[in-house]
Structures are given as C-alpha cells and as structure tokens.
Amino acid sequence: MKNQKTKVGIIGATGYAGIELVRLLLAHPNVEINAVSSVSFKGRAISDIYPALHSIYDVKLGDEDSVIEQSDVVFAALPHGLSEPIAKKCVRLNKLFIDLGADFRLDSQDTYKEWYEKNFDEPELHKQSIYSIPELHRDRIKDAKIIANPGCYTTCIPLGLAPLIKSGRAKLDTIIIDAKSGTSGAGRGLTQTTHFPELNEGFCAYKVASHRHIPEIEQTISQIAGEEVKVTFVPHLIPINRGILATMYINTDCKDENELYDMYCEFYKNDRFIRIMPLGQTVNVKNSKLSNYCDISLHFDKRTGRAIIISAIDNMVKGASGQAIQNMNIALGFDEGAGLDAIPPSF
Numbered sequence: 001m002k003n004q005k006t007k008v009g010i011i012g013a014t015g016y017a018g019i020e021l022v023r024l025l026l027a028h029p030n031v032e033i034n035a036v037s038s039v040s041f042k043g044r045a046i047s048d049i050y051p052a053l054h055s056i057y058d059v060k061l062g063d064e065d066s067v068i069e070q071s072d073v074v075f076a077a078l079p080h081g082l083s084e085p086i087a088k089k090c091v092r093l094n095k096l097f098i099d100l101g102a103d104f105r106l107d108s109q110d111t112y113k114e115w116y117e118k119n120f121d122e123p124e125l126h127k128q129s130i131y132s133i134p135e136l137h138r139d140r141i142k143d144a145k146i147i148a149n150p151g152c153y154t155t156c157i158p159l160g161l162a163p164l165i166k167s168g169r170a171k172l173d174t175i176i177i178d179a180k181s182g183t184s185g186a187g188r189g190l191t192q193t194t195h196f197p198e199l200n201e202g203f204c205a206y207k208v209a210s211h212r213h214i215p216e217i218e219q220t221i222s223q224i225a226g227e228e229v230k231v232t233f234v235p236h237l238i239p240i241n242r243g244i245l246a247t248m249y250i251n252t253d254c255k256d257e258n259e260l261y262d263m264y265c266e267f268y269k270n271d272r273f274i275r276i277m278p279l280g281q282t283v284n285v286k287n288s289k290l291s292n293y294c295d296i297s298l299h300f301d302k303r304t305g306r307a308i309i310i311s312a313i314d315n316m317v318k319g320a321s322g323q324a325i326q327n328m329n330i331a332l333g334f335d336e337g338a339g340l341d342a343i344p345p346s347f
C-alpha cells in the first residue's frame, strides 16, 4: 500500500485556477486526479474545453458531489460565496478541503461582510479553517481539515513585507503598495476591461484603495506585526497573461540595502520557493512564470530613508494553484515541493 497515490478532485476545474491545478497535479508524484467538475460543461471531456490536455487528460467533467465522493482531497476553485456547503460536506466525510476562493480567508465575519457583502453561513466551520501562506504559516496546517488558500496579491505582498515587519524596524503607518497583475488574475470570464482591444496596449489602475485583497493583506501583516496595520494598495492591470509584480514602499530605520538583504536571506533561509535577488538586480515577472517561486529584490532610497521592496510571482502558480498544492503537500506530509519543481523558462 506504500506506493498508493492519494485521490484528489477539483471542483471548478474549468476555470483558470482549476485548470492550472489539473496541469500541476497531473505531474505530481504522490496523487492522482480522480474527478473534476463543472456546471457549464458537465458531461464534456475537459480536453474539449482546454485542448492543451488532448490525449493527456480526456476525462469527462462530473458534478460537485461526485468529486467529493471520489476524492480524499478536494480542491475548490470557484467564485466567492460557494465554498461553505462544500467544506461542510468534506468535513463530514473526513476529506481535506482546500479552498482557492475567498470564503475562508478572513477571520472576522464583520470584515468579510464589509468587503464581500455576505455573512458566514457556517461560522463553526470557519473556526476549523486554517489560512496558509506556507512560508509564513506552515506550522499551522499539519492536521488541517479546511485550508484557506490565499489570493494572488495577498501572497506576493505579505511575502515581500514579512521580514521587514517581523524585524520591528519598519514604520508601520508608511506602507504603500503599488502592484501590477496580468489578466489571468481576473479569471476566464470576459469583461469589457479584459476584452483584447481594450486591454492590449493599455495600462491602468483599478479598484484604487478599494480592492478586496486589502483586508486579507492587512490581516496577514497585522498578525506578523502584532498590532493593527493599514496599507495603501493600488492594483494595476497590465496586458500580459500571467504574473504579479508588487512594489512596496516603507520607511525603516535600516541604513541601507545590505541590511535588508541580510535580514531577508536569514528570514527565508529554509524556504526553497523564495528567491532573494542579488543586490542591484530587480525582479521580473517572466523569471517566475509557470513556477512556484516568489522572487524578491531589495532596494533602499537613502534620501528618504525608505525601503523599496519588489516581489514577483506567477499569479496562477504561487498565487493560486501551486501554493494550494504546496499547502496540500505540507498537510499530508509529502515533500513540500512535490509536483512544484518546474523551472521557469528564461524568455
């Protein structure tokens, strides 16, 4: 029985995060995908919808219940507001549930209601769910039953800020975050903003200081700081498929980038997916594309005493499906990087 693979299933397999789970899990050494589901495409082969899978993975899409029934680990990659009933069934049947959506990410029901205009329907379930960016929270999830997988900005930004905040050397009321995302961050659905002629050759800010990831970012960094922290966050949309790059400005009593560099190398010394760039280099989204890496470059503006930290991830991998698999690996006792060792292409 030693070599038996763990059965996993994906609800919402036809979305961008779902299909990325399929791509990554098919190459995972310890699991097999037992079932996938869709509402719109139920009964059709998944490779009809995504021909990249043709002759590799041609299984038919089923429904949510069949995924839960046939899997030991259930991933859901759905719009927010749909995950609580699935989590409830999974807990009852003793299946590990990993949610890529926002439903279990916020601790406070009031904050969730303020940003998502919805109450927790199952408050008891929320007490069992564990939010995890593995590099910051891996000790929490060994016996988790529900894992709330963070969002894309909310992975890239706290990973960039955590060492400086933890050091106690940041002026916490000075954090400004300017971030750019590729368009897969908006999912598969077409909107006017993501329609090719409108997006191509365009570059704009959106949801200025009002994006739903703000409370999640603040929750994570407030926990690290041990006090409430507020940030100014301005996201931008750029005409590339994948990638998030966040530039973070923060006042500090550090004297130069060498101090930052030593601090960050020490903080992440055991984290194989965090790459601190040599001083003088700046990160580029293309260098973490299709991989689970988070790249961080460190800069210091001596005239203003401001650290400038730039982090980059692939929003679909470290910002979604790769990180969900990393969380599963930890929860099930697999090697943390199993299935996630793809090397990013250089161009």
Ligand SMILES: NC(=O)c1ccc[n+]([C@@H]2O[C@H](COP(=O)([O-])OP(=O)(O)OC[C@H]3O[C@@H](n4cnc5c(N)ncnc54)[C@H](OP(=O)(O)O)[C@@H]3O)[C@@H](O)[C@H]2O)c1
Residues within 6 Å of the ligand: 011, 012, 013, 014, 015, 016, 017, 018, 037, 038, 039, 040, 041, 077, 078, 079, 080, 082, 100, 101, 102, 150, 151, 152, 184, 185, 186, 187, 188, 189, 315, 316, 319, 320
């Ligand atoms: N894209 C990213 O970069 C990213 C990063 C981190 C987290 N996330 C989160 O991951 C989740 C999925 O995002 P995505 O980008 O993959 O979105 P997406 O491409 O729009 O896919 C959404 C999926 O949900 C399914 N779905 C939609 N409405 C449904 C309903 N009423 N009942 C059941 N299934 C329904 C769709 O399935 P059918 O149409 O086939 O039925 C589709 O498979 C979201 O919560 C998002 O916030 C996304």
